Amino acid sequence: MTETPKAIAKDRAPLSGGGLRLIGYYWRRLTRNRLAVFGLAFIIFLALVAIIGPFFTPDPTEVDFEAKNLPPVGFTITHSTYDIKTDQFITTRVSGNWKHPLGTDRKGRDMLAMIVSGARVSLQVGLLATGIAIIIGTIIGVMSAYLGDWVDNALMRFTDVMMTFPFFLLLVLIVFIFGPSLAFIVLAIGLTGWTGTARMVRSESLSLRTREFVMAAKALGAGDGWVVFRHLIPNVISLIIVIATLSIPGVILAEAALSFIGLGDPTVPSWGIILEEGQHSLTTAWWVAVEPGIMLFLTVLAFNFLGDGLRDAFDPKSSV
Amino acid sequence: MAEKNSVLLEVKNLKKYYSLTAGIIPRHIGDIKAVDGVSFCIKEGESLGLVGESGCGKSTLGKTILRLEEPTGGKIIYRGTDITALDKDAMRRFRKEMQMIFQDPEASLDPRMTIGQSICEPLVIHNIGDDKQREEILTQLLLQVGLEPAQANLYPHELSGGQKQRVGIARALALNPKFIIADEPVSALDVSIQAQILNLMLDIQRQRGLTYLFIAHDLSVIKYVAHRIGVMYLGRLVELADKQELFRKPLHPYTEALLSSVPSVKTKDRKRVLLPGEVPSPLNPPSGCRFHPRCHRAMSVCSSEDPALKEVSSGHLVACHLYRG
Amino acid sequence: METGNIDAIVLRVNELRTYFFTRRGVIKAVDGVSFELRRGECLCLVGESGCGKTVTALSILRLFDSPPGRIVGGTVCYNSTDLTTCSPQQLRRIRGKEIALILQEAQSALNPVLTIGDQIIEQMRLHLPMDTNEARAKAVRLLREMGIPSAEDVLGYYPHQLSGGMKQRVLVAISLSCDPRVLIADEPTTAVDVTIKAQILDMFRELKEKRQMSIIFITHDLGVVAEIGDRAVIMYGGKDVETAPIPDIINFPKHPYTMGLLECLPDVAKEVERLNSIPGMPPDPSYLPSGCAFHPRCPRALDICPRQEPPLVQLSKEHKVRCHLYG
Numbered sequence: 001m002t003e004t005p006k007a008i009a010k011d012r013a014p015l016s017g018g019g020l021r022l023i024g025y026y027w028r029r030l031t032r033n034r035l036a037v038f039g040l041a042f043i044i045f046l047a048l049v050a051i052i053g054p055f056f057t058p059d060p061t062e063v064d065f066e067a068k069n070l071p072p073v074g075f076t077i078t079h080s081t082y083d084i085k086t087d088q089f090i091t092t093r094v095s096g097n098w099k100h101p102l103g104t105d106r107k108g109r110d111m112l113a114m115i116v117s118g119a120r121v122s123l124q125v126g127l128l129a130t131g132i133a134i135i136i137g138t139i140i141g142v143m144s145a146y147l148g149d150w151v152d153n154a155l156m157r158f159t160d161v162m163m164t165f166p167f168f169l170l171l172v173l174i175v176f177i178f179g180p181s182l183a184f185i186v187l188a189i190g191l192t193g194w195t196g197t198a199r200m201v202r203s204e205s206l207s208l209r210t211r212e213f214v215m216a217a218k219a220l221g222a223g224d225g226w227v228v229f230r231h232l233i234p235n236v237i238s239l240i241i242v243i244a245t246l247s248i249p250g251v252i253l254a255e256a257a258l259s260f261i262g263l264g265d266p267t268v269p270s271w272g273i274i275l276e277e278g279q280h281s282l283t284t285a286w287w288v289a290v291e292p293g294i295m296l297f298l299t300v301l302a303f304n305f306l307g308d309g310l311r312d313a314f315d316p317k318s319s320v
Numbered sequence: 321m322a323e324k325n326s327v328l329l330e331v332k333n334l335k336k337y338y339s340l341t342a343g344i345i346p347r348h349i350g351d352i353k354a355v356d357g358v359s360f361c362i363k364e365g366e367s368l369g370l371v372g373e374s375g376c377g378k379s380t381l382g383k384t385i386l387r388l389e390e391p392t393g394g395k396i397i398y399r400g401t402d403i404t405a406l407d408k409d410a411m412r413r414f415r416k417e418m419q420m421i422f423q424d425p426e427a428s429l430d431p432r433m434t435i436g437q438s439i440c441e442p443l444v445i446h447n448i449g450d451d452k453q454r455e456e457i458l459t460q461l462l463l464q465v466g467l468e469p470a471q472a473n474l475y476p477h478e479l480s481g482g483q484k485q486r487v488g489i490a491r492a493l494a495l496n497p498k499f500i501i502a503d504e505p506v507s508a509l510d511v512s513i514q515a516q517i518l519n520l521m522l523d524i525q526r527q528r529g530l531t532y533l534f535i536a537h538d539l540s541v542i543k544y545v546a547h548r549i550g551v552m553y554l555g556r557l558v559e560l561a562d563k564q565e566l567f568r569k570p571l572h573p574y575t576e577a578l579l580s581s582v583p584s585v586k587t588k589d590r591k592r593v594l595l596p597g598e599v600p601s602p603l604n605p606p607s608g609c610r611f612h613p614r615c616h617r618a619m620s621v622c623s624s625e626d627p628a629l630k631e632v633s634s635g636h637l638v639a640c641h642l643y644r645g
Numbered sequence: 646m647e648t649g650n651i652d653a654i655v656l657r658v659n660e661l662r663t664y665f666f667t668r669r670g671v672i673k674a675v676d677g678v679s680f681e682l683r684r685g686e687c688l689c690l691v692g693e694s695g696c697g698k699t700v701t702a703l704s705i706l707r708l709f710d711s712p713p714g715r716i717v718g719g720t721v722c723y724n725s726t727d728l729t730t731c732s733p734q735q736l737r738r739i740r741g742k743e744i745a746l747i748l749q750e751a752q753s754a755l756n757p758v759l760t761i762g763d764q765i766i767e768q769m770r771l772h773l774p775m776d777t778n779e780a781r782a783k784a785v786r787l788l789r790e791m792g793i794p795s796a797e798d799v800l801g802y803y804p805h806q807l808s809g810g811m812k813q814r815v816l817v818a819i820s821l822s823c824d825p826r827v828l829i830a831d832e833p834t835t836a837v838d839v840t841i842k843a844q845i846l847d848m849f850r851e852l853k854e855k856r857q858m859s860i861i862f863i864t865h866d867l868g869v870v871a872e873i874g875d876r877a878v879i880m881y882g883g884k885d886v887e888t889a890p891i892p893d894i895i896n897f898p899k900h901p902y903t904m905g906l907l908e909c910l911p912d913v914a915k916e917v918e919r920l921n922s923i924p925g926m927p928p929d930p931s932y933l934p935s936g937c938a939f940h941p942r943c944p945r946a947l948d949i950c951p952r953q954e955p956p957l958v959q960l961s962k963e964h965k966v967r968c969h970l971y972g
Binding site for chain 2: 021022025211212213215216217218219220221222223226230231234235
Binding site for chain 3: 538567595
């Protein structure tokens with residue numbers, strides 16, 4: 001008596017292969033979500049820009065004296081400069097050109113170069129800080145759930161305290177003592193941003209611990225270590241991926257916000273720094289603020305779409 | 321022949337309490353007495369059916385016997401060895417012989433492992449065989465439970481409920497156990513699949529000489545599978561007898577009510593013993609006989625004295641003041 | 646053998662077809678179901694998962710998700726109105742007031758943040774011109790009728806304070822609050838303990854006798870059908886494969902699926918060495934076998950069965966089958 005597998009109702013997966021098939025299954029579920037695909041495409045594009053862009057663009061700190069406040073290609077703007085000799089305002093019309101496709105700022109720095117370098121900074125900060133936060137959060141969450149009792153209590157109270165920690169004041173303090181530095185910003189965000197992850201990982205681990213397949217593993221004779229590494233963690237990874245993807249935009253924005261209010265690292269041209277400078281010349285050189293703004297907007301959107309898509313793809317109950 | 325009838329498992333006064341605490345500094349305020357003093361034996365090769373409604377503690381009893389929940393009191397004696405308090409390493413040896421089939425086929429399989437990996441997991445844990453030997457054992461098991469070897473690479477979500485339960489059975493058989501506790505193995509399945517799985521379990525029992533503790537709430541299923549049947553109510557065994565005897569002559573009023581409530585295709589116009597009210601909470605069981613508030617034959621002694629499980633006739637035990645043992 | 650008042654047909658379903666149009670294809674959840682419900686009778690829709698019985702019930706009141714589901718054919722006739730095509734306003738007047746539906750999961754059908762009283766009274770105020778006091782009084786009467794002790798207090802309880810069996814009774818009380826003529830109950834005795842099951846079945850029996858209610862009772866449990874049903878419609882693969890009065894279904898089943906179901910049921914009153922099971926699995930509605938949906942599992946399949954859908958054969962006044970063996 002044989003039965004035909006029920007795989008026909010969902011994606012029919014080939015009967016060979018192992019873990020790769022599972023990844024393929026989730027990939028197919030993810031790519032059915034158009035917004036998630038857009039998000040993923042944009043992030044890949046951004047990563048490419050960040051990695052190989054700097055080879056094709058001039059040094060962002062390089063200054064082109066002749067081309068200050070140049071608009072992007074296709075735009076024309078009128079400059080009004082005060083000529084000492086004639087004691088008059090001379091208005092000239094300036095157009096963008098392909099030498100500086102995205103224009104320049106008031107110091108003459110190429111906008112495209114700065115945006116590309118900003119992409120690199122944002123991604124680095126995003127990935128690093130999120131990485132630190134996720135790792136700390138996961139360890140604390142899993143330990144808390146699995147060891148239980150007083151360990152759980154202690155860790156969770158510690159998490160509560162960290163949640164109320166005035167991260168902002170810490171940053172101001174760091175900047176005050178050490179001067180603004182990107183490394184410290186990354187550390188500060190990472191060391192204070194793990195609390196949400198810890199809570200979610202703990203709650204997921206707790207619910208997994210009482211799932212029958214964990215009890216089944218114990219009935220088979222599995223020890224604690226086996227259960228944690230072979231059953232709990234693989235089932236939590238999807239949650240961690242989703243949390244990470246959805247945290248990255250927050251981190252990127254945090255760095256941008258810090259730079260915007262002047263706590264950023266002025267030596268590293270990130271989008272936030274550019275924005276900060278751009279706000280002074282909104283009327284005369286609007287592109288200096290708008291370009292990093294658009295990039296931030298799209299990046300945050302992309303990560304959010306991807307994160308939502310991943311969450312739906314991993315959730316067995318959502319029909320994708 | 322004496323070997324055949326030897327006692328495989330003996331449970332003595334087994335208790336499992338869950339303590340309730342309240343307050344910021346946890347204070348013990350009471351116990352949920354899920355299993356409150358259960359004793360029985362199972363002989364080698366037989367199937368003992370445990371039946372009862374929700375809250376009676378039968379599932380908890382099953383888990384406690386396998387030490388998946390730690391007993392609060394009493395003894396579990398497996399083949400002469402007291403396994404109640406064995407440490408983890410010593411217990412591991414026994415785990416090879418005592419296995420469990422779970423109720424929800426969906427939840428009892430790790431969704432991120434192929435069914436082949438799930439079935440071989442016990443072999444890996446206990447370091448049995450090399451890769452090739454495990455492949456062979458896997459193929460054998462899959463065939464024995466009615467699946468195809470090619471399906472080993474499928475994930476649980478790609479199988480139907482009945483197929484998943486077959487995987488659960490295969491996994492339980494991987495270590496060649498002698499004793500299997502089946503906790504409601506068919507209640508989550510469609511009717512036509514139930515029969516398939518029940519037949520499978522009976523076939524396997526015959527082929528491998530297994531002993532079953534079969535837990536279910538459905539009396540019709542228990543009747544088909546078990547040799548002896550125990551009825552549980554609120555953490556206690558209220559009646560224990562051979563199958564034929566229990567159905568022909570139920571002694572305990574609760575058993576009578578249960579039997580008369582089962583919807584049946586064949587008998588119509590049965591005398592229905594209607595049970596008023598609902599099962600009380602295991603946190604605060606009634607005094608004396610736990611069943612007395614709902615019992616249609618309660619006497620005055622029932623509210624003050626708790627009846628013990630006594631043998632009333634050969635092989636037929638009941639815990640009820642109506643019968644002097 | 647006639648059951649109910651054959652002249653008083655309350656609800657007539659004719660060749661109902663409800664399809665779900667999903668990205669992955671068309672799911673023919675209900676594919677040609679016909680039956681009639683007579684006044685005062687309990688008609689059981691019987692089948693396993695995926696056979697379409699719940700969707701049939703939802704289709705009567707058009708309660709399924711409308712994309713992706715759509716009634717693509719057939720009629721549902723109530724009081725000379727076709728419920729499949731009537732306006733939403735007409736439908737709303739009928740839902741709850743004329744035809745009441747009790748859904749499967751009692752636990753999730755009740756709103757956890759409203760008291761029982763609020764939920765019953767809400768239902769009544771929606772359809773009947775009553776003030777709150779009248780509605781309260783009626784609610785208490787209903788709860789008592791359902792066998793709920795201390796009905797006055799229960800009005801103030803929240804769903805989580807009640808047990809499963811009580812919640813089921815409350816749901817029945819809510820559905821009766823507007824005195825409907827038809828009650829559709831979807832698996833009210835599944836996932837409930839045996840003794841509570843018996844109480845609920847008794848409650849339904851009383852409803853039928855005292856109130857002359859016409860009930861459509863959806864279940865997969867043939868034992869329950871035997872206890873409470875007057876006639877049964879056996880469903881498989883979205884179609885009604887056999888319709889007959891209960892004694893005929895049990896003693897003289899004609900469709901191989903019905904026979905298989907009866908044989909594979911472990912029954913308390915049966916003495917059987919081995920259950921005959923039906924090989925294979927119930928079909929997935931998105932991938933129904935060709936011809937007769939049951940043919941891959943049928944021990945008596947003929948050559949024609951995979952090729953052609955079986956015709957509806959009227960074996961007697963009350964007994965009809967869809968099977969090539971009789972056509």
